Each structure stands twice: as structure tokens, then as C-alpha cells.
Amino acid sequence: MADPSEFELLGRVTIGQYMPTGSVLHRLDPRAKLCMAAALVATVVVSQSLLGLTVLLLAVLAALALAHIPLRFALAGLRPMVPFLLLLALLQVLAIPQYSANARVLWRWAVLTVSDRSLIAGVLLILRFCVLVLSLSLFSFSTTTTELTHGIEHLLRPLQAIRLPAHEFALVVNIAIRFLPILAGEAERLMKAQASRGADFGRGQRNFIQRARMLLPLLVPLFLVSLQRADELAEAMEARCYLGGKGRSHLIQLQARLRDYVALSIMLILAILSIHLNAIQADQVLWTWLAKNLSHLL
Amino acid sequence: MSSTTRRIVVAGVLGAISIFLGASHLGFIPWLAGAALTIMHVPVIIGAVLEGPWVGLAIGLIFGAFSLLQAAIAPTGPTDVWFTNPLVSILPRLFIGPVAWLVYKALQRANEVAALATAGVAGSLTNTVLVLGALGLLRFLPWALIGTIAVTNGLPEAVVAAIITVAVVAAWKRIETGRKGSTV
Amino acid sequence: MSEPAAPLEAGQPALIRVMGLCHTYLRGTPLETPALHGIDLLVAPGEVIGIVGPTGSGKSTLLQHLNGLLRPQGGEVFVNGVRLSDPQADVRSVRQQVGLLFQSPEDQLFERFAGDDVAFGPRNLGLSADAVRERVRQAMEMVGLPFEYKDRLSTELSQGERRRLALAGVLALQPRVLVLDEPTAGLDPQGRQDLLRFLSVWCQSPGKAIVLATHNMEDIAELCTRVYVLREGRVILHGPSREVFGQCELLRQMGLAIPVAAEAMCRLRQRGYAVAGTALTIAEAAAALKALIHG
Numbered sequence: 001m002a003d004p005s006e007f008e009l010l011g012r013v014t015i016g017q018y019m020p021t022g023s024v025l026h027r028l029d030p031r032a033k034l035c036m037a038a039a040l041v042a043t044v045v046v047s048q049s050l051l052g053l054t055v056l057l058l059a060v061l062a063a064l065a066l067a068h069i070p071l072r073f074a075l076a077g078l079r080p081m082v083p084f085l086l087l088l089a090l091l092q093v094l095a096i097p098q099y100s101a102n103a104r105v106l107w108r109w110a111v112l113t114v115s116d117r118s119l120i121a122g123v124l125l126i127l128r129f130c131v132l133v134l135s136l137s138l139f140s141f142s143t144t145t146t147e148l149t150h151g152i153e154h155l156l157r158p159l160q161a162i163r164l165p166a167h168e169f170a171l172v173v174n175i176a177i178r179f180l181p182i183l184a185g186e187a188e189r190l191m192k193a194q195a196s197r198g199a200d201f202g203r204g205q206r207n208f209i210q211r212a213r214m215l216l217p218l219l220v221p222l223f224l225v226s227l228q229r230a231d232e233l234a235e236a237m238e239a240r241c242y243l244g245g246k247g248r249s250h251l252i253q254l255q256a257r258l259r260d261y262v263a264l265s266i267m268l269i270l271a272i273l274s275i276h277l278n279a280i281q282a283d284q285v286l287w288t289w290l291a292k293n294l295s296h297l298l
Numbered sequence: 299m300s301s302t303t304r305r306i307v308v309a310g311v312l313g314a315i316s317i318f319l320g321a322s323h324l325g326f327i328p329w330l331a332g333a334a335l336t337i338m339h340v341p342v343i344i345g346a347v348l349e350g351p352w353v354g355l356a357i358g359l360i361f362g363a364f365s366l367l368q369a370a371i372a373p374t375g376p377t378d379v380w381f382t383n384p385l386v387s388i389l390p391r392l393f394i395g396p397v398a399w400l401v402y403k404a405l406q407r408a409n410e411v412a413a414l415a416t417a418g419v420a421g422s423l424t425n426t427v428l429v430l431g432a433l434g435l436l437r438f439l440p441w442a443l444i445g446t447i448a449v450t451n452g453l454p455e456a457v458v459a460a461i462i463t464v465a466v467v468a469a470w471k472r473i474e475t476g477r478k479g480s481t482v
Numbered sequence: 483m484s485e486p487a488a489p490l491e492a493g494q495p496a497l498i499r500v501m502g503l504c505h506t507y508l509r510g511t512p513l514e515t516p517a518l519h520g521i522d523l524l525v526a527p528g529e530v531i532g533i534v535g536p537t538g539s540g541k542s543t544l545l546q547h548l549n550g551l552l553r554p555q556g557g558e559v560f561v562n563g564v565r566l567s568d569p570q571a572d573v574r575s576v577r578q579q580v581g582l583l584f585q586s587p588e589d590q591l592f593e594r595f596a597g598d599d600v601a602f603g604p605r606n607l608g609l610s611a612d613a614v615r616e617r618v619r620q621a622m623e624m625v626g627l628p629f630e631y632k633d634r635l636s637t638e639l640s641q642g643e644r645r646r647l648a649l650a651g652v653l654a655l656q657p658r659v660l661v662l663d664e665p666t667a668g669l670d671p672q673g674r675q676d677l678l679r680f681l682s683v684w685c686q687s688p689g690k691a692i693v694l695a696t697h698n699m700e701d702i703a704e705l706c707t708r709v710y711v712l713r714e715g716r717v718i719l720h721g722p723s724r725e726v727f728g729q730c731e732l733l734r735q736m737g738l739a740i741p742v743a744a745e746a747m748c749r750l751r752q753r754g755y756a757v758a759g760t761a762l763t764i765a766e767a768a769a770a771l772k773a774l775i776h777g
Contacts, residue, residue: 045383077372084376088438096437121437125379132382136370165352168306172356175310176317183318192551193590196582197651198574198606208335211327212458216465217602218324219337221592223315223344223466230311234304242303469594472637479633480597482618 019141021068024259026142030151032260036267037139043271044128050120051282052274053127059270060134069141077137078130085126093122120283149174154254167248175233179226186225190218309353312341313360320361320368327458333447335455338365339394340462343421346395347402347414347467354395362388380438390428397424414467418460426452497562497659497691498525498548498580504556505543517543519715520557525659525691530681532702532723533695535712536737541663541695542585544712548661548693549580562658578607581657585664587648588641596639596647597622597632603655621654622647625680642673649677660684661693666701678704703727703741703762711738728760743767750774 020026025033040056047053064074094112107114143151152173156166191201199214319325319338326334342361346354366388369381381387398421405413430444430452439447467473500523507515518540525531533541546552547559550566550573559566561576584590593599600621604614619629625646631639639647652660660681666674682705685692694706702709702723709726711719713736719726727733727740730748734740740748743761747770750757757774761767 041384045385081373081378084373085379088376088379092438096440129379129382133370133373136367136382140367140371168302169356169359171306172309172313173360175307176313176360179311179314180318183314184322187318187322187324189584190590190592192546193584193587194592194602195551196549196577196584197603197655198577199602200574200606208327208329215324215327215337216462217592219462220465220469221590223341224469225589226311226315227308227348227470230307231304233311234301234307237303237307238301477595480593480595480601482597482601482615482632 017140018144019069021141023067023142025063025067025138025263027259028142028263029254029256029260030143030147031155031254031256032264033139033143034148034151034155035264037136039267039271040135041132043274044131047128047274047278048124049274049278049281049283050123050127051286052277053124053131055277056131056270056274057127057134060131060138064134064138067138067142069138074134074137074141078133081129081133085129089122089125092125093118096121145177149177150252150254179229182229183222183226187218187222190221194218305349305353308345308349309356309360312345312353313357316341316357316361317364320364329454330450333451335451335458337455337458337462339391339422339425340418340459342391342394343398343418343459343463344466346399346421347417347463348470351396351399354399355392356395358391358393358395359388361394362391365391380433383432383436385436386429386432386438390425390432393428394421394424397421410473411464411468414464415460418463419456421463422456422459423452426455495563496524496526496560497689498523498693499560500524500544500547500557501559502557503544503547503554503559505540505547505552506555507543509555517715518547521712521715521717523710523717525693527689527691528685529708530685530692530694530706532706532709533693533712534697534699534702534709534738538714539712540715541712543715545582545661545663545693545695548659549582550576551582578655579657580659580661581652581655582661583649583652583663583665585667588644591636591644591648594635595632596627596634596636599636599647600632600651600654603651607655617654617656618650621650624653624684625650626676642669645669645673658689659691659693661695663695664697665694666696666698674701681705699727699739699741703743711736723762724760727762 040060044053044056047056061071064071093114096118097111097113104116105113106116106119149170153167153170156164156170159166191199194217195201199217200210201214316338319341320336325336325338327337329335338361339358342354342357345357362384365381366384369378369387373379373382398417401420402413402417405416426448430439430448433439434441434444500521503518503521503523505516505518507517521540521544523531523544533544535541543552547554547566548561550561550571554567557567562579564571564576566573566576591599593602597618600618601614604617609617618632622629622631627643627646627650631643631647636644636647649665662681665681666677669677678701681692681694684690692705694701696702706723708721709719709723710717711726711733718736719729719732727744728748730740730744739745741762743764743766746767747757747761755774757770759766759770761770
């Protein structure tokens with residue numbers, strides 16, 4: 001069956017899916033969720049401890065359950081990535097020479113070396129990715145884009161005090177998100193008009209020359225139309241006395257509740273725990289403990 | 299003279315284009331061995347050239363944040379594993395705009411079109427070098443491989459970025475690009 | 483839905499044949515929207531077909547099936563014998579034979595110089611540079627634009643000239659069927675007259691046909707031989723224009739206007755005056771009134 005959705009771009013332009021399950025996580029203040037997401041990303045990036053990451057992984061899985069998101073659905077996003085994950089983990093384990101300095105080499109063949117550090121790095125890669133994917137997916141399942149933009153705006157407001165353009169940037173994000181469907185519509189119209197005159201936008205095997213020739217007549221008018229609309233929007237805003245963010249009042253006020261503080265505290269505890277496990281080299285401790293006691297058990 | 303309102307709106311609109319090119323996969327041009335040339339950084343360059351370094355920074359931030367989100371929420375390939383790290387996806391992208399702007403300003407008086415093309419190349423190379431650099435420093439890839447990718451992907455990507463930048467900005471600002479009439 | 487009785491010339495196959503066409507947008511996603519539910523349509527050479535209906539009735543969706551932009555999800559579409567539901571169908575040739583002009587086509591000009599935009603189609607056909615030039619010249623002259631305009635910036639042309647340029651871009655493909663979506667929307671009266679005159683002359687060449695989707699009933703009255711009335715993705719009414727516009731009550735219930743002349747005759751009939759037939763143009767209405775007064 002020929003691909004009937006050759007031109008249906010609008011359907012593909014979604015930034016994550018929102019699943020309204022009405023759980024407590026959905027009702028958290030978006031600012032809390034943003035802070036938690038940021039803290040989580042930071043902790044994951046910094047973490048070198050298998051234990052620490054495992055703790056985070058378990059926490060995210062618990063959060064998914066709390067949000068009434070079916071686990072199979074959440075993991076479905078990970079499935080297509082498994083081959084790539086394994087490949088890249090293998091790359092880490094075998095082919096990064098930087099690990100072999102100051103590490104115990106376990107196996108060597110030509111340019112490939114396996115050291116204890118590279119092994120751990122491989123597992124860490126997989127763990128980090130899983131935690132990040134699951135937690136950011138959870139974030140997108142439980143937060144609408146409107147909440148997101150409000151949250152960003154409110155969070156950035158205190159920065160206004162130190163002369164950083166918080167309100168302006170939040171407005172930029174807002175405009176971008178609202179402009180997306182319009183853009184998709186324009187692109188679709190352009191593609192259809194050009195396809196009607198023989199341009200070939202079919203998906204599938206496309207080599208570089210064909211793709212490049214097909215793109216330029218599409219891109220230039222897309223940019224020009226967008227810039228034109230930007231001009232019109234700016235004029236319209238100024239015609240309605242938009243003078244910048246100073247002293248502007250807001251229609252939507254966000255109220256922080258007890259549950260938000262509770263959630264933030266939990267996140268803080270998890271982050272500290274994870275970093276602490278990192279700092280005390282908990283992995284080493286666990287290995288040595290296992291090594292000692294397993295020989296007793298066996 | 300450009301107003302703040304104008305800058306905000308242009309940043310938003312071009313940020314949307316960057317997101318759109320990524321989300322719809324129109325921004326991926328197939329290249330050798332499965333890797334693709336990408337053009338999602340071109341709106342950053344164009345925004346910087348038209349409205350200044352701050353706008354370039356804002357669009358770069360949007361581009362970076364979206365590439366992180368896309369890598370985490372709907373991953374489709376090996377690169378998405380790396381881009382879940384903000385040091386790879388967000389930090390390098392903040393520099394694309396300011397670098398492109400500096401290069402453009404430096405050459406603008408000499409020749410407008412050359413300035414645009416060079417800004418396109420410079421912005422694109424900034425993206426390539428800083429992202430690959432992050433991948434190297436974080437030990438995701440061996441340096442030898444990084445060098446190869448920089449040349450085989452980074453250079454053609456820079457050329458494509460230059461072409462698009464010139465085409466769009468010249469048309470927008472009604473600059474003469476040398477052709478005086480149709481080629482019919 | 484039975485096949486409409488169309489005046490097919492003996493032995494000549496229909497240019498376009500649509501049977502039981504169904505289409506749903508974004509099928510399989512939460513944003514699924516059904517658009518067409520079993521449409522039958524026939525376009526024979528020499529005809530000017532009108533498609534009317536309220537917004538959202540599926541007119542644009544139907545038009546996009548006529549040149550293969552959208553492929554049938556259910557039912558069949560045949561263009562000059564090419565079956566569009568076949569994944570191997572030669573869509574490129576269909577798009578050359580059926581030229582589709584979208585709404586506000588002047589917004590879709592993308593080349594810097596006017597001539598290049600018209601040349602886009604012929605170049606995609608792989609014609610030689612000389613052949614392309616000849617096609618562009620012919621197309622531009624057909625729409626009343628001097629060939630010298632080819633070197634002008636598209637942005638420098640007036641809106642009417644830009645629309646003519648867009649039409650030239652489609653004509654340069656030398657299609658057999660012209661499909662137009664709201665072609666006169668936004669044009670001044672002179673521009674509209676010029677376009678309608680051009681269209682009526684164009685489809686008099688042998689083997690050509692026109693399909694016109696519009697809200698503007700006067701356009702239908704002036705040009706169309708047969709009309710299809712669409713509502714919510716279904717054909718509610720079809721037939722020769724006179725017959726269709728005679729059903730003023732039904733059309734009014736659907737929220738559709740009818741040509742002024744037909745409306746006037748309709749209201750007269752409602753008040754008990756025995757006016758003959760259905761008038762489509764002012765001239766016909768005047769003649770009918772004269773007959774009524776003197777007869």
C-alpha cells in the first residue's frame with residue numbers, strides 16, 4: 001500500500017505524549033516537576049556509581065507506577081534502542097583507549113582493549129540512558145505543554161532580578177511551541193503544491209543529491225513565510241502595547257502545595273543518596289563485600 | 299532598528315523551525331554509511347545573523363533542549379544515546395549563534411554574501427567541533443573516529459549550512475546574489 | 483451510490499473516475515479525522531465540474547485525490563486508466579495530466595525570479611532547456627503575462643499577476659484536467675472575469691476538462707455543466723447545474739447559497755408565481771421574468 005501519509009507532517013510533530021491519568025504526579029506544580037527533571041538529569045550525568053544509578057532507576061520505576069503509566073508502554077520507547085545501546089556499550093567496553101591508562105587490563109586484541117573501567121563504563125552507559133529515557137518520558141506523560149511553558153516562565157522570573165531576560169525567554173519558548181502547528185501546515189501546503197508540479201517527496205531510499213534538490217525549494221519559502229509572520233506578530237504585539245515584561249501581571253498564578261515540597265524533598269534525598277554512593281565508591285565496597293561473603297556461602 | 303519584541307518573536311519562530319526540522323525528520327539528509335547531515339542548526343545561524351548573538355543563543359538553547367528531549371522521549375538511533383547528556387546536546391549549541399554572528403559582523407562590510415556564507419560555515423563547524431569534542435572528552439568515542447567524522451560529516455554539513463544561510467538571508471534582505479534574471 | 487448520468491462521448495473514456503472513495507486523516511493516531519465516506523465522481527472530456535459544500539465537507543480532500551497527492555484508503559480513483567490505489571501506479575504521469583492549483587497559489591511561489599517558478603514543473607518533467615523555455619513562454623502568454631516578466635522578482639508582481647504566474651506554473655505541465663480550489667477567491671471583479679473567461683476557453687480544446695471547488699456560486703453558474711454537492715464527506719446531490727440549483731430549499735438547509743438568479747426564481751416560485759425552469763444567470767432570470775409578465 002502506497003504511503004498515504006506522505007504529507008501528513010502535523011501528526012509527527014508532537015513533543016512527547018501527554019497521558020492524562022489524573023495521578024498525583026500529574027497534579028504536581030510544573031515548577032516542581034521541572035526542578036526534579038533538571039536535578040535528575042544532572043545527577044545521572046554526574047553519577048559514576050552503578051549502585052547510585054540503580055537506586056535512581058528503581059525510583060523512576062516506582063514513580064511510573066505512581067503515575068498509573070503502564071510499564072509496558074513506558075518501556076516500549078526503549079525497545080527499538082536496544083541494538084544501538086548494546087552496540088554503543090560494546091564500543092565503550094572495547095574501543096576507547098582512554099580507559100586503559102591506569103586501569104587493570106582484562107583482555108587485549110589489536111586495537112581493542114577491555115579494562116575493568118571500560119566494562120563499568122559500558123554498563124553505566126546503558127543504565128544512564130534507561131534512567132534518562134524513563135524519567136523524561138514520565139515527565140512528558142504527566143505534563144502538558146501549557147503547564148511546561150508556565151512552569152518555565154515562573155521559574156525563570158527570579159532571574160529577572162539579576163538582569164537575565166527570564167520573561168523574554170519564556171515568551172520565546174511559548175511562541176515557538178504555538179508556532180509549530182502553523183509551521184507544519186505551511187510545510188505541508190508547500191510540499192503538496194510542489195509535488196503537484198512533479199517534485200518527489202516520497203520517503204524511502206533517497207540519495208544525497210535528490211534530497212538536497214528537494215529540500216532547498218521547500219526550506220527557503222518556509223523560512224521566508226515564517227519571518228514574515230514573525231514581523232506581523234511583532235507588530236501586532238506592539239500595537240497592543242506590549243512593552244516587555246517589566247511590571248506585567250499574569251493571568252495564571254501557580255500555587256505550590258505541600259505535595260510539591262514533598263516531591264522535591266524526595267528528589268533531593270535521592271540525588272544526595274546517589275551522589276553519596278558515588279563519593280564513597282559504594283561499588284568498590286559492594287564488590288569487596290560480595291567477594292568476601294560469597295566464598296563463605298559457596 | 300530591531301526591537302526587543304522583534305527579537306523575541308524571531309527567536310521563537312526560528313526556534314520552532316529548528317524543532318520542526320528535527321521532529322519531522324526533514325532536517326536529516328542521508329549521507330555516507332547511514333550517518334546523516336543535519337540542518338537543525340541552520341535556524342540558529344540565520345537568527346544570529348539577522349537579529350544578533352542573544353537571539354542566536356536563545357535559538358541554540360531551544361535546539362539543544364529539544365534534541366535532548368527527542369533523544370530521551372523518542373529515541374531512534376545510536377546518536378540519541380549520547381544526546382541524552384546535556385553536555386553533548388545543549389552546551390555546545392549555545393555557541394553556534396554568537397560565533398556565527400561574530401564572523402558575519404567581521405566580514406559584512408567587505409562582502410555581504412561572502413559574510414553570510416562564512417558565517418554559515420563557521421556556525422556549522424562550531425556545532426560539529428564542540429559536539430564531537432564533548433563526545434571525545436566524555437569518552438563516548440575514540441578520538442581517531444572523531445577526527446574522521448569531523449571531516450566526512452562536518453565539512454559537507456558546513457557547506458550545506460552556508461548554502462541555506464545565503465539563500466534565505468539574501469532573499470529576506472533582498473540582497474543581490476549575482477544573478478540578474480531567471481535561468482529560463 | 484449509482485453512477486451519475488454523464489454525457490460521455492461515444493467511445494471516449496472518462497478522464498477521472500472516482501468510486502466509493504474513503505479517506506481518514508491521521509489514521510491510527512489519537513487525532514484521527516474521517517474526511518470522505520464513499521464518494522463517487524466522474525469527469526468526462528469537455529466538462530466543467532463544480533464541487534460545492536460547506537467548509538469541512540471534504541472538498542479539498544477530494545481534490546487532492548484527483549492528482550494522486552492523497553491515495554485512496556478505500557474505494558478507487560482512476561485517472562486516465564491509471565489506478566491510484568496501486569502502489570506501483572505512475573503518480574508522476576498523473577500529476578502531469580491533472581494540474582492542481584491550490585487556494586491562494588500566489589503564496590506558494592518560491593523562486594526568486596518569476597520565470598524560474600513557472601519552469602519548475604517542466605524542469606521536473608526532465609525536458610530540455612529549450613523545451614522548458616518554450617513551455618514557460620506559452621504558459622505565461624496563456625495567462626496574459628508578457629514573457630519579459632520572467633526576469634522580474636516574484637515579489638515585485640501584483641497579487642493578481644502572482645496568481646496568474648502560479649496558474650502558468652501549472653499550465654506549463656500541459657495537463658488534460660485542471661483542478662482548481664477557490665480560484666477566484668480574493669480577486670477583484672476584473673481579475674475574476676479574466677480568469678473565468680480563460681477557463682471557459684481553455685476547456686474547449688478537445689480532451690480537456692476542469693474541476694472547480696468553490697464557495698462562489700456565481701462561478702459555478704457561469705462555468706459548470708455539472709455540480710456535486712458535498713456535506714460531511716458525502717455527495718448529497720449531483721447532476722446538471724440547473725437541476726441541482728433548482729433544489730433551493732435543500733441547499734438552504736445545508737447553509738449553502740445558490741446563484742443570485744436562481745435564488746430570485748426560487749423565491750418567486752415560493753410565492754406562487756409560475757416561473758419556468760431554473761435561471762442560472764441574470765440574463766436568464768430577466769428572460770424568465772419577461773415571460774412571466776407578458777405570458
